[in-house]
Amino acid sequence: MRPFDYTRAGTLDEAGAQLGKTAAVIAGGTNILDLMKLQIMTPERLVDIGRVPGLDGIEADGDGLRVGALVRNSDLAADGRIRAGWPVLSRALLSGASGQIRNKATTGGNLLQRTRCPYFYDPAMACNKREPGAGCAAKEGVGRMLAIFGTSEHCLAAHPSDMAVALRALDAKVAVRAADGSERTLPLDEFYRLPADRPDIETVLGPDGIVTGVVLPAPVAGSVQAYRKVRDRASYAFALVSVAAVVTVEDGRIARARLAFGGVAPRPWANDAVTAMLEGEAPDDALFRAAADRLTADAAPHPDNEFKLPMLRRTLVSVLRETTGLAEPSIGTDRTDAAA
Structure with a gap:
């Protein structure tokens, strides 16, 4: 692992001020730390938002719910309101990873986890997602776990999240904070980018943006x-x-x-x-x-x-x-x- 600086942010303003092209957010760390150990991701600074207040709760939002970015996957899956009104989300979360990882992984981190394409994880292989312009070794390689929709000649990788699939079926939105402090909510189809010719840019978040939560619409009675x-x-x-x-x-x-x-x-x-x-x-x-x-x-x-x-x-x-x-x-x- 390469040397890096570590900063613990006390507020979203502090976190936003320290982000940029050479920095990355860390919360639960279940994905980014693995990628750093393999030198797939090599940020010069990690900005820890794990203690920023106001991001670890599940609160009413009209007839729906707002789930903070720091809510643990296990806590979200077990929440009585989720199980009653949005049970598909609970089921999807419980089908992912192990109990130990769900106890650490966060809502925001789940949305932002990287593909498990083996060529992305192997620095010896060409990967446009890891190194733009390098090529895509998966095209002529082993493709059992790759995508069948939404691909391009530059990338065939599939998104790994279970939670995000349930959120898409629920018409949920992602709350995103920009560098200037403004916040907007985006449908998942607008939050995630298809690979086209820049598979390394996976979302519209940008280097200074922070996922602050997920907004669930009112539950569909009788569904x-x-x-x-x-x-x-x-x-x-x-x-x-x-x-x-x-x-x-x-x-x-x-x-x-x-x-x-x-x-x-x-x-x-x-x-x-x-x-x-x-x-x-x-x-x-x-x-x-x-x-x-x-x-x-x-x-x-x-x-x-x-x-x-x-x-x-x-x-x-x-x-x-x-x-x-x-x-x-x-x-x-x-x-x-x-x-x-």
């Missing part, structure tokens, strides 16, 4: 929520594919469907055309298979991960059957309280 993660082993593994769903059925028809997909794109993935196919229709297997086919019609898989297409289709159909009542709910499926 059925599910998170299904398909992975190589039952725990401590990243998703091959995952599906987060928030679905409401009224009078025998799908009144509302919000779907997001993980393990398959550089950011939590959604497809408005799939949602449009489902809403207003009576749930049945033919409809679900057609929606699954529409989802994967735009995929551009690596030769090593073409298996993700049928896997994603089957997972989506299974989740839709559960959330619309065509199949018995399994672990990972929850109904919101109508009074939430």
Whole structure:
């Protein structure tokens, strides 16, 4: 690990004043410290925001909630309000990493964690995300864990977060503080950038920006929520594919469907055309298979991960059957309280 300076900020103003191109924020440190040990990231200064007041709470925000950037993953998953009104978020968090890591990892850090593409983690390999202009070794390499949507000729890496997939299905927003102290909230699709020709720039945060929290909209009363993660082993593994769903059925028809997909794109993935196919229709297997086919019609898989297409289709159909009542709910499926 290269030498670096360490500063503990007491306020957001102090933290913002010390950030820049050669500095990085640290909170839980579950990802950035690993990257520094491997010299994948080499900041000259770490700015610790772990003791900045006001970032470690879960508070009412109108009919929704605001989750501070320093809220630990374990605390967020266990919160009674989250489990009642936004259970898909709790399920997604509990499916990620280990209990020890969830006890340390933060909401903001989860959103900003870097890809687990093996070529990004290997300094001997070409990687445009690690070193712009170096090339992408993954294109001709082993591609089992790579993305199938939203890629470019410069990068095929997939985003690793489970939490962010659930947040996308919930239409949550990310609260971001700029260098001048102003704050704005952004939908996840606007917060994350697709790789295009600059895969090293993953978000719109900028070198001086700080994630201060996540804003959850009001819970959807009567919705059925599910998170299904398909992975190589039952725990401590990243998703091959995952599906987060928030679905409401009224009078025998799908009144509302919000779907997001993980393990398959550089950011939590959604497809408005799939949602449009489902809403207003009576749930049945033919409809679900057609929606699954529409989802994967735009995929551009690596030769090593073409298996993700049928896997994603089957997972989506299974989740839709559960959330619309065509199949018995399994672990990972929850109904919101109508009074939430």
